[in-house]
Amino acid sequence: MKKTGMTLAAIALGAMAVSAQNLNVNCGNVIYTFPAENLGAVKFNEGSNFTVGNRTYNIEDVSSIEVDDEALAAKQVEIKYAGSYARVKVPGEIARYVDVTIDGANVSISQSEEVGDDTCGEITYRLSGNSANGSFKLTGAYKCSVDLAGVSLQSEIGAAVDIQNGKRVNLRVVEGTENYLVDSEGGSQKACLYCKGHMEFKQKGTLYVTGNTAHAISAKEYISIKNSKIYVLGSVKDGLNCNQYFSMESGLLDIKGAGDDGLQVSYKDSENREAEDTGTFTLTGGTINAVTTAKAAKAIKADGDIYVTGGSITAEVNGGGLWDTAKLKTKASSCLGADGIIDISGGDFTLSATGSGGKGMSCDGELHISGGDIVITTTGGMYAYTGGKEYDNYTGNADNLNSDYKSSSKGIKCDSNVTIDGGKICIKTSGNGAEGIESKANLTINDGIIRINAYDDGINCTGNMYINGGDIESVAQKNDGLDSNGNMYIAGGTIRAFGGSQPECGIDVNSEEGYKLYFTGGYIMGVGGGSSYPSNSQSTQPYISASLSSVTAGSTVTISEGTETLASFEVPSSYILAPAYTPAMAGGRPGGTGGGMGGKTVVISVPGMTVGTTYTVTCGTASTTAAAVQYGSSSSRPW
Amino acid sequence: MKKFGIINLFTFVIMRRLLPIIIFLLAVMSASADYCSMKFTTLAGEAHIVQLEGMRITFADNMLNAVTPEATLQIPVADIDQMEFSEETPNTNAINALDVNKTFEVFNANGLACGTFKNAGEAIGMLAPGVYVIKYEDGFTAKIIVK
Numbered sequence: 001m002k003k004t005g006m007t008l009a010a011i012a013l014g015a016m017a018v019s020a021q022n023l024n025v026n027c028g029n030v031i032y033t034f035p036a037e038n039l040g041a042v043k044f045n046e047g048s049n050f051t052v053g054n055r056t057y058n059i060e061d062v063s064s065i066e067v068d069d070e071a072l073a074a075k076q077v078e079i080k081y082a083g084s085y086a087r088v089k090v091p092g093e094i095a096r097y098v099d100v101t102i103d104g105a106n107v108s109i110s111q112s113e114e115v116g117d118d119t120c121g122e123i124t125y126r127l128s129g130n131s132a133n134g135s136f137k138l139t140g141a142y143k144c145s146v147d148l149a150g151v152s153l154q155s156e157i158g159a160a161v162d163i164q165n166g167k168r169v170n171l172r173v174v175e176g177t178e179n180y181l182v183d184s185e186g187g188s189q190k191a192c193l194y195c196k197g198h199m200e201f202k203q204k205g206t207l208y209v210t211g212n213t214a215h216a217i218s219a220k221e222y223i224s225i226k227n228s229k230i231y232v233l234g235s236v237k238d239g240l241n242c243n244q245y246f247s248m249e250s251g252l253l254d255i256k257g258a259g260d261d262g263l264q265v266s267y268k269d270s271e272n273r274e275a276e277d278t279g280t281f282t283l284t285g286g287t288i289n290a291v292t293t294a295k296a297a298k299a300i301k302a303d304g305d306i307y308v309t310g311g312s313i314t315a316e317v318n319g320g321g322l323w324d325t326a327k328l329k330t331k332a333s334s335c336l337g338a339d340g341i342i343d344i345s346g347g348d349f350t351l352s353a354t355g356s357g358g359k360g361m362s363c364d365g366e367l368h369i370s371g372g373d374i375v376i377t378t379t380g381g382m383y384a385y386t387g388g389k390e391y392d393n394y395t396g397n398a399d400n401l402n403s404d405y406k407s408s409s410k411g412i413k414c415d416s417n418v419t420i421d422g423g424k425i426c427i428k429t430s431g432n433g434a435e436g437i438e439s440k441a442n443l444t445i446n447d448g449i450i451r452i453n454a455y456d457d458g459i460n461c462t463g464n465m466y467i468n469g470g471d472i473e474s475v476a477q478k479n480d481g482l483d484s485n486g487n488m489y490i491a492g493g494t495i496r497a498f499g500g501s502q503p504e505c506g507i508d509v510n511s512e513e514g515y516k517l518y519f520t521g522g523y524i525m526g527v528g529g530g531s532s533y534p535s536n537s538q539s540t541q542p543y544i545s546a547s548l549s550s551v552t553a554g555s556t557v558t559i560s561e562g563t564e565t566l567a568s569f570e571v572p573s574s575y576i577l578a579p580a581y582t583p584a585m586a587g588g589r590p591g592g593t594g595g596g597m598g599g600k601t602v603v604i605s606v607p608g609m610t611v612g613t614t615y616t617v618t619c620g621t622a623s624t625t626a627a628a629v630q631y632g633s634s635s636s637r638p639w
Numbered sequence: 640m641k642k643f644g645i646i647n648l649f650t651f652v653i654m655r656r657l658l659p660i661i662i663f664l665l666a667v668m669s670a671s672a673d674y675c676s677m678k679f680t681t682l683a684g685e686a687h688i689v690q691l692e693g694m695r696i697t698f699a700d701n702m703l704n705a706v707t708p709e710a711t712l713q714i715p716v717a718d719i720d721q722m723e724f725s726e727e728t729p730n731t732n733a734i735n736a737l738d739v740n741k742t743f744e745v746f747n748a749n750g751l752a753c754g755t756f757k758n759a760g761e762a763i764g765m766l767a768p769g770v771y772v773i774k775y776e777d778g779f780t781a782k783i784i785v786k
Contacts, residue, residue, distance in 0.1 A: 021673050021691075021724070036674055036724045047701060047717030059716055065696035069673070 020071060023092075025057055026064045029085060030100040032057075033072050034092030055095040075120060079136060081105050081129035081151060094120045105131035106157055111140030111165070127151040127161075128177075137162040143197075145170035148207060150177035159189040160209075166197040166220070173205035173228040182210045191218030191241065198244065201228040201251070211235035216258075218242065221268060222276065225286065227251045235259055239290065243268035245304070247282040248311065255290040255299075262290030262299040262315070279304025279340070283347060285311045295355070296322035296331035305340035305365065308372065312348040320356035320392050321383025321407050329404035330385055332357030334413075335376075341365035342414075344423065349374040356392040357383035357407035360427065367414040367439070369448065370421040378409040381431035395432055408433035411452065415440045418461070420470065424449040428574075435460050436474060442486070445470045445493065452476075453574040457483040458497065467522065469493040475575050476500055480508035481526060487515045488532075490605075494523045498551075498575050502529025507603060511535070519543055519605040525569040526603040527551050533603065534631040542628035543605035546617045551575070551600040557619045559604050566615070567606040677705065678725035681718045690729040711783070743773045 021036035034053050044050045049058045072078070077098060078089040086105045090098050097112040097120055111123060126147040127136055135155040138146065146161070146169060153160040160181035163169050171193075173179060183192035192211040198221035201207075206229040209216040216235035217223070222244040232239035234257030240246075246265045255262040267279040281302040288311070290299035299315035300306070315335035322331045335351035336342065342363045349372060351360040360376030361367070381393030384406040398406050411427030411434075412418070418439040425448065427436045436452035436459055437443070443461035447469045452458040458474030458481045459465070465484035470493040474481040481497030482488065488509045497506040506526025509517040517532045519541040533545060544559070551557060553575045558568045602617055609615065609628045616625050677694060679687040693708045703719060705712040710729070745753040745762055748770050756762040762773070766785045773783055 023724070039724060041721040041723040043721050044716060044719040047715070047719075050719075059698045059701075062698055067677075067691050067694055 021067055021069050022072065023052065024066045024068060025052055025062060026066065027057065027061045028063055029087045029102050031087065031089045032092060032095045033070075033089055034095070036067070039092075053092045053095060055092075073124070073126075075122070076124040076126055076147075077109065079107055079109075079125060079127045079129075081107075081127070081131040081134050081153065083131055084133065086129070086131065086134060094123055098123065105134030106137075106155075107135070108137040109139070111138065111142065111144065113141045115140065115142040127153075127179075135160055135162070138165060140165040141167065143167040143169065145172055147172045147174055148177065148179040148205065149174040150179065152180040154180075154182040155184050155192075157184060158187045158213075159183050159192055159194050161193045162189065163195040163197070163199075165195070169195050169197050169199050171195070171199050171201045171228075172203045173201060173207045173230070175204040177205040179205060179207045180209075181207070183212050185212040187213040189213055191215040192235075193217045195219040195221075198222040199224075199242075201225040201230065203227055204251075205229070207231065208233055211237070211239075215239070215241040216255075222246065224248065225251050225253060230254070231256075232262075233257060238262070238264045239292075240264070241266070243279075244274075244277045245280040245282065246302075247280075247284070248286045248288065249284045250286045252286060253288045253290075255288075255292075258290070258292040258294065258297070260292070260294050261297050261301045262292045263288070264298070264301045266303045280307065281305070281338070282307045282309075283311045283313065284309045287312045287314075289314045290335075291316040291318070292333070293318040295319040295333070296324075297333050298337035299335045299351075300337070301334075302338045302340065304338070306336055306338040306342045306344075306363070308344045308347045308349075310346045314350045316352045316354075317358050318354045320358070320380065321390070323385040323390055330357065330383055330407040332359060332362075332383055332407040332409075334359040334362040336361040336363075338363040338365065341367065341416075343368045343370075344374070345369075345371040347372045349376070351376045353378040353409060354380055356380045356409070356431075358409050359413050360411045362410070362413040364415045366416045367412065367418045368421070369419070369423045369425065372423045374423060374425045374427075376411040376425075376427045378411060378429045378434055379431055380409040380434070382409070382433040383407045393432060398433065406433075408435065408456065410435045410438050411454070412437040414438065417441045417463075418443045420445045420448045420450065422446075422448045424451075426451045428453045429455050431455060435479075436476075439463070442466065443484075444468070445472060447493075450474065451572075453572070454479075457481075459483070461485065464489065467491065467493050467495060469522075472496065473572055474498065475572055476504065477576060479504050481506045481528065483508045484515065485510045485513075487518065489518045489520070490524055491518075491521045495525065496569050496572070497526045497528075498572070499526070499528025499530075504528050505530045505532060506601070508532050521607065522605070523567050523569075523607070524603070524605040525557060525567075527557070527571070527575075527600055529601065531601045531603045536631055539631045541605050541607065542609040542611045542630050543603055544609070544615050544617065544626040544628050546602045546604075546624045546626040548600045548602050548617065548619050548622045548624055550622050551602065551619050555620045557602065557604075557617065559606065560616050560618070561613060566608055567604070569604075571619070674724035674726055676725045676727055676729050677722055678727060679703075679705070679712065679714060679722045680720045681714065682720045683718070686730075687712050687714065688725060688727050688730045691724070709783075743775045746772045746774070748772075 023034045025032040088100045097115045099110040101108040124145040128149045130152040132154045133156045134153045160183045199219040204227045208231045210233045214237045216232040218241040223242040225248040229252040232255040236259045238261045239255035239258040240263045265281050268277045317333035319333045358380040384391045384394035409431045434455045435457040436454035439461040442463040444466040450472045452474040456479040458476040460483040464486040465488040467490045472495045475498040478500045480499045499505040506528035509532040517534045518539040553573050555571045559566045614627045676688045689705045696705045
């Protein structure tokens with residue numbers, strides 16, 4: 001019975017939809033469609049025009065009037081492209097609010113400023129069909145929807161879709177359709193798909209965009225994406241460029257062949273910004289793939305902050321560094337770049353930077369990671385500008401170069417504080433001077449899993465380093481595993497830090513300038529040519545320092561008291577046995593008291609150790625003993 | 640409690656039994672019968688009723704031409720007061736558009752070409768009484784009766 005009832009209703013509604021007669025006023029390829037029902041009389045006025053519904057037509061503009069029974073969605077303008085021409089169908093109820101101009105397959109629609117809540121409300125413009133010389137331009141001052149319902153446009157006169165409407169524009173990529181937009185080369189348009197207002201991509205269809213003059217997709221205000229699958233196939237400038245903010249909660253954004261940044265979010269106004277003018281990139285779901293080969297370009301760039309709580313980002317930057325002749329400083333590429341903060345609480349990241357000075361993430365503000373799975377690989381060397389020449393892989397002594405004149409590859413570079421509260425971070429850098437994580441201020445690790453295999457320092461900070469938790473494995477091939485230029489406070493977590501051969505350290509604190517190392521908790525092992533040591537009574541967890549003849553990749557270092565093993569530390573397979581130390585390696589620096597010629601200085605501190613107790617340290621066949629101390633007379637490094 | 644019970648019972652009956660039927664009846668009522676003609680009323684009060692099926696209205700030389708497969712109506716635009724959908728029986732069923740300055744081909748009932756004419760007047764003068772199909776250059780076709 002229920003089924004029968006619903007069937008009756010469906011049949012009736014279907015009958016309603018198909019039985020309606022329409023009066024079509026054809027003005028060339030523009031058809032104004034008025035339902036016969038309740039249309040009333042069409043009044044003629046002095047032989048020059050007539051009025052249908054709410055619109056008056058000049059006789060000379062009308063090519064014919066016909067009747068059909070084709071159903072037309074309410075308040076929806078249909079634009080159908082067919083090669084060299086386009087046909088536009090306008091429902092009668094909004095005919096007075098829409099003026100259409102067609103030149104071949106170039107359609108221009110002016111939406112009246114009368115459109116609003118108290119008149120006809122929101123109008124939908126539905127595009128379909130194909131044209132190799134077609135475009136769509138829309139002007140208006142009230143929110144609207146543009147449906148891409150299987151349209152393929154290649155413009156010869158500018159943008160393929162140009163929406164000059166400063167309000168909210170629903171850009172609906174209709175499910176089950178594929179849409180292609182290509183703009184003209186050498187034009188003045190800002191993008192192949194441009195919107196003067198804010199553009200909200202919706203629905204599950206697929207859109208392919210190519211920007212042959214500037215950006216592929218651009219909006220003067222924000223862009224949001226939900227469900228849609230958007231492919232940028234190439235662009236002279238940014239793949240996607242917007243202002244105010246960018247947000248994505250689902251769908252796919254795939255950007256390849258960008259001539260500048262893959263995705264850039266800027267502030268709309270330089271001052272007196274509205275609340276939503278944050279320059280922020282936010283990803284809560286969906287997938288972003290972005291590749292750019294431009295020099296010093298970012299795969300994802302925000303003038304404000306970057307927030308990621310979910311979704312997936314796969315980014316690749318292949319461009320090298322660049323000397324900015326205006327600012328007189330180097331610029332380098334980065335997969336994620338923010339002038340503000342980066343805050344990651346979820347999501348999957350696969351970031352790759354191959355160019356000189358290329359980075360996985362970089363931000364001017366603070367970096368906070370509390371979740372997510374992050375994999376970063378950089379292979380570029382150091383970009384430098386010196387003596388009026390650019391170097392893509394500078395191997396000279398960079399210590400004397402001002403930081404404005406050099407840019408090293410890094411997994412993560414932050415000009416402010418770095419705080420890691422969770423997540424999984426895996427970083428590999430292989431170029432000269434490439435560090436794993438660098439903070440130009442304080443660095444704090446409270447939780448999370450961190451795996452670093454760096455050419456230079458594994459984790460480095462200019463200020464203090466605080467480690468309160470987490471599982472940290474940091475391997476530095478040519479420098480220090482952990483390197484704090486301020487104090488280092490280790491109060492918890494599991495830390496395995498491996499430095500290069502002498503004079504590099506597993507754990508390094510800037511003792512030369514009076515900074516100190518504090519052990520108050522945690523399972524700590526540092527291995528390197530040398531090490532820093534606690535030197536203050538506030539360092540309460542005892543430690544031992546021992547020299548092992550070898551510490552090899554894949555082995556296990558254990559500390560035991562008699563037959564009781566206090567802790568075991570795995571030596572990662574990425575740890576490469578550093579070459580034996582030679583005085584020449586010291587680079588003129590004085591020799592120290594570290595691991596010695598080819599030996600390994602091992603520093604271990606674990607809960608339960610007591611001052612004065614002798615512990616045995618073993619790695620494979622190598623074994624030694626040392627007595628625990630709380631702190632030494634001073635920090636010391638091998639130089 | 641009793642009141643709520645009555646309301647729930649009413650809601651249930653409406654939703655499960657009556658609602659589809661109500662929707663059906665409303666839909667059928669609203670989907671009224673199609674109009675069958677277009678009625679043109681002149682300023683002088685004359686009514687010309689043209690069948691809707693296949694009707695095409697064009698404007699040329701200050702004239703309105705309403706052409707159907709069965710008839711052609713031609714009225715000076717300046718004389719027209721209004722046109723409207725109608726359910727009245729068409730009263731225009733013979734060719735009376737004498738100055739349609741559009742070239743068309745004429746075919747007889749057997750599909751044989753009878754010639755190309757510059758306007759309806761020329762065709763009427765040349766054709767024997769009968770039923771013909773005319774085809775304009777733009778592809779539009781119509782059936783005409785020459786009496």
